[in-house]
Amino acid sequence: MGVQPLGGATGDRGPRLLRAGDRRSTVISTLSTVVFIAVLGAIFFLAPGSGTVRHAFFSGTNMWRSFVGNPSKGLPGVGAAIVLNIKMFLVAEVLILILALVIALVRQSSGPVMFPLRIVATIYVDIFRGVPLLLVIYMIGFGVPALSLHFVSTQSPAVYGTAALVLSYSAYVSEVYRAGLNSVHRSQTMAARSLGLSRWTAMRYVILPQAVRNILPALLNDFISLQKDTALVGVIGAIEANQAASIYASTVFNYSSFMVAAILFLILTIPLARFTDHLIARDRSRRLAGALV
Amino acid sequence: MSNSSADALLSSEALRVEALHKSFGAFEVLKGIDVAVDTNEVVCLIGASGSGKSTLLRCMNLLEPIDSGRVVLFGQDISSDPALDQNLVRRQIGIVFQSFNLFPHMDVLSNVTLAPMKALGVPKHDAEAEAKALLSRFGLSEKEGDYPDRLSGGQQQRVAIVRALAMRPRIMLLDEVTSALDPELVAEVLDVIRELAASGMTMVIATHEMGFARDIANRVCFLEDGLIVEEAPPAQLFSEPRDERTQRFLRRIIDAGRL
Numbered sequence: 190m191g192v193q194p195l196g197g198a199t200g201d202r203g204p205r206l207l208r209a210g211d212r213r214s215t216v217i218s219t220l221s222t223v224v225f226i227a228v229l230g231a232i233f234f235l236a237p238g239s240g241t242v243r244h245a246f247f248s249g250t251n252m253w254r255s256f257v258g259n260p261s262k263g264l265p266g267v268g269a270a271i272v273l274n275i276k277m278f279l280v281a282e283v284l285i286l287i288l289a290l291v292i293a294l295v296r297q298s299s300g301p302v303m304f305p306l307r308i309v310a311t312i313y314v315d316i317f318r319g320v321p322l323l324l325v326i327y328m329i330g331f332g333v334p335a336l337s338l339h340f341v342s343t344q345s346p347a348v349y350g351t352a353a354l355v356l357s358y359s360a361y362v363s364e365v366y367r368a369g370l371n372s373v374h375r376s377q378t379m380a381a382r383s384l385g386l387s388r389w390t391a392m393r394y395v396i397l398p399q400a401v402r403n404i405l406p407a408l409l410n411d412f413i414s415l416q417k418d419t420a421l422v423g424v425i426g427a428i429e430a431n432q433a434a435s436i437y438a439s440t441v442f443n444y445s446s447f448m449v450a451a452i453l454f455l456i457l458t459i460p461l462a463r464f465t466d467h468l469i470a471r472d473r474s475r476r477l478a479g480a481l482v
Numbered sequence: 483m484s485n486s487s488a489d490a491l492l493s494s495e496a497l498r499v500e501a502l503h504k505s506f507g508a509f510e511v512l513k514g515i516d517v518a519v520d521t522n523e524v525v526c527l528i529g530a531s532g533s534g535k536s537t538l539l540r541c542m543n544l545l546e547p548i549d550s551g552r553v554v555l556f557g558q559d560i561s562s563d564p565a566l567d568q569n570l571v572r573r574q575i576g577i578v579f580q581s582f583n584l585f586p587h588m589d590v591l592s593n594v595t596l597a598p599m600k601a602l603g604v605p606k607h608d609a610e611a612e613a614k615a616l617l618s619r620f621g622l623s624e625k626e627g628d629y630p631d632r633l634s635g636g637q638q639q640r641v642a643i644v645r646a647l648a649m650r651p652r653i654m655l656l657d658e659v660t661s662a663l664d665p666e667l668v669a670e671v672l673d674v675i676r677e678l679a680a681s682g683m684t685m686v687i688a689t690h691e692m693g694f695a696r697d698i699a700n701r702v703c704f705l706e707d708g709l710i711v712e713e714a715p716p717a718q719l720f721s722e723p724r725d726e727r728t729q730r731f732l733r734r735i736i737d738a739g740r741l
Contacts, residue, residue, distance in 0.1 A: 380583035383545055384597035384649060385573030394596060398587050 248445045255437040255446030267446055270433035271453045273347055274419040277429070278457075281354040281419075282412055288359040293366035294392070310363075317360035323421055326353040330425030347429070350422025358415055365407045369400035406472070409465040413458050420454070430454070495557070496521045496653050496684045497542060502551035504534075504541055511537045513708035515551070519653070519686055524679050526695035526716070527688040529705035530731065535688035536580075538705070539655045542686065543575040544568050556652065573601060576646030580658040582638040584630040584645070590617070591626040594645045602649070609648070616644045620674055636667030640674050653684040661690055692732075692741040696720050704728045 233239060258266025295303065295310040317325065330349040334342045373396050381391035401408075423432030430453055434446035497519040504512040511534045519525050527535040540546040542553060544560065553561040560571045585593050594613040598604040604612075617623050620640050630638055639659055646654060656675065660668045672694050679685060679698050689695050695702055696716045704712045704719065704727075712725040720741070723729045735741045 376579065376581060376583045377585065379545060380579065380585070381597075382569075383543060383572055383575075383577045384645070385569045385601040386597055387569050387601070390600050394600060395585055399585075402587060 245444050246448050248443055251437075251441065251443040251445035252449050254441075255434060256449050258433065258437070264440060265428050265433040265436060267430050267433045267437065267449045267453065270428050271430040271450070271457075273427060273429045274416070274454075275457070277347055277351045277354065277419045277422060277427075278412075278416050281351050281358065281415060284351075284355045285358045285362050285415070286408075288355060289362035289366055292359060292363035293370060296363070296367060297370055314360045314363060317357050318364075320357075322353070322357045322418060323424065325357050326350055326421055326425055329353040329356070330422075346425045346427040347422060350419075350425060350427050354415065354418060354422070358411065358418075362408065362411055365404050365411065366400065368407075369404035370396060372403045373399045402472075406465050406469045409461060409468065413461050413465070416458050416461070417454055420450070494520045496523070496555070497686070498552075498554040499538070499542065500552040500554070502538070502541060502553070503549045504537055504546060505549055511708050512541065515708070515710055517703060517710060517713070519684060520700075521684050522682045523700045524685045524687065524698055526699035526702045527686065527705055528690075528692065528695055528702060528731075533705040534708045535705055536657050539577065539657050539686060539688055542655055543572050543577050545572075545577070569601065573597075573649055574652045575655060576649060576651035576653070577655040578639070578642050578646050578657065578659050580661045582630070582635070582642045582662070584638055584642055586630050589627050589629055590622065590633070590641050593630070593641060594648045597645070598648050613644070613648055616647055617641075620644055620677075634667060635663045636670045639663065639671045643671075643674055643678075647678075653686070654678065656685060656687040656689070658688050658690060660694075690740075692720070692735055696741075704731065706731070 233242075236242070256266060256268045258264045258269065260266065260269075292310045292314065295306050296314070298307065326349075329352055330346055333344075333349055333352075336342050377395055377399065378391055381395040382388070386395070419429060420431035423429050423435065426432070428436075430450040431447075434450040437446035438444050495518055499515050499517050502512050502515040503510065515534075515538055517525070517538075527538065529535055537546060541548050544553070548561055551561070552559055555571065555574065560566060560568075585596070588596065591610060591613055594616065595604075595606070595609040598609040598612070599606060614623070614626065617626055620643070622637065622640055622644065625633060625637060625641070630641070633641065639662075643659070659675070660671050663671065668691070672691065675685070675687070675694075676698060687695070687699070699716045702714060702716045702719045703710045704723075704725070706727050712719060712723060712728045714724075719728065720732065723732055732741065
């Protein structure tokens with residue numbers, strides 16, 4: 190049996206941006222990259238409207254001014270506003286992980302007692318996967334305050350927006366969980382139950398950990414998407430990065446603020462994207478190692 | 483086996499199955515099984531694949547609900563009381579599967595301690611001490627920190643047996659535990675089972691290893707088409723089978739060079 194089974198597996202890390210090879214291929218890939226960027230640059234700088242676009246979207250002074258804003262004059266800075274996106278993302282992420290798991294467990298449950306709950310969960314997922322997130326944000330953001338309820342109707346737009354994100358994403362993420370639960374072989378449940386573990390204990394310690402491991406890349410992918418979608422909450426008046434950029438643009442008639450928002454979102458999402466890639470590569474090499482043993 | 487003397491006073495019977503029927507959909511797998519197992523006895527179930535051996539074992543520990551009949555464990559009817567806590571029943575019955583079914587996300591020690599800790603509430607320290615004692619008894623001490631995918635099939639199966647033993651079962655059910663193993667790994671697992679038998683463990687063993695069944699069993703049951711066709715001490719069943727179907731089965735086994 191494999192005493193040194195990892196030898197081959199660690200060498201092959203799967204598809205890379207740059208294939209390892211001789212010097213000739215390095216030279217070719219460098220050249221083609223330079224040519225590619227040069228062509229894109231030429232198109233951008235030689236286009237008839239290039240000057241206008243460069244001023245409207247890439248003006249350095251406007252980018253800086255929109256980043257810091259002018260709070261004393263009621264002009265929000267994009268740099269400060271992105272903090273609200275981060276807050277909404279963090280709160281929504283935790284709530285989604287919990288709510289989606291509950292929905293998935295209900296849908297996976299068996300037994301006649303749970304039947305009504307299963308129906309409710311199925312309808313919930315159907316509705317919130319089908320309705321565009323933007324409409325959900327509008328409906329919660331304008332509908333709930335209009336109900337004039339105590340406490341519930343007096344929250345900030347950011348709270349309603351976060352609630353809409355949670356409702357919509359939980360429907361998606363519950364399906365990811367369900368796929369994960371189904372990916373764990375039935376024999377694992379059988380082994381756990383035959384040891385005298387209850388249904389819930391078997392789920393908690395045997396099935397769920399394996400399921401989550403299988404779906405981690407998919408979950409992170411959804412959360413990258415969630416980070417960006419916090420920008421939609423601006424439509425109901427929350428001053429998040431996109432809304433702050435929009436206010437700046439309509440005040441000064443320059444769109445460089447949107448570039449600032451775009452760059453800030455990239456700074457947020459790229460690390461998570463790289464982390465997801467890393468997990469996928471690690472999972473792949475581990476599975477290869479397992480296959481060799 | 484501290485229980486055995488007390489049980490012997492009351493009744494020596496560990497497990498009894500009466501008129502057991504079990505169907506999967508329209509296909510009737512078990513067509514009226516009657517079998518009893520005494521305490522400290524080793525009963526082997528033999529028969530072709532699909533004869534119902536595995537299903538019978540799974541019905542014995544309630545992993546498969548039965549359609550009709552009774553399963554009686556140490557005098558208690560465990561099959562017809564809907565209020566019965568099946569988890570309590572299963573804790574008394576250890577079962578080991580053909581495909582090991584270790585928990586791949588846990589190391590060997592955690593595989594063994596999970597059920598005692600979470601089902602019986604044994605403190606972690608005690609559960610680990612007992613697990614380590616069992617692992618060392620079966621020559622697995624060095625593997626306690628390894629994950630299942632780093633173990634050979636034989637080692638995985640021995641861990642699976644230890645995992646079942648950690649619940650201190652009163653009876654063990656073994657479901658073709660060597661069928662998924664490479665031939666050179668079969669012996670180490672059979673040795674473990676022999677040691678268990680020698681220690682007085684009550685066992686029901688479904689197996690394709692006829693030589694092993696002949697050595698270890700007090701009684702051998704031959705199953706065909708969901709029925710126990712013949713039941714006898716191994717010496718008798720293997721050398722002078724009475725039923726024509728048993729004779730035919732054993733002839734095929736001998737022709738295949740497996741007895």
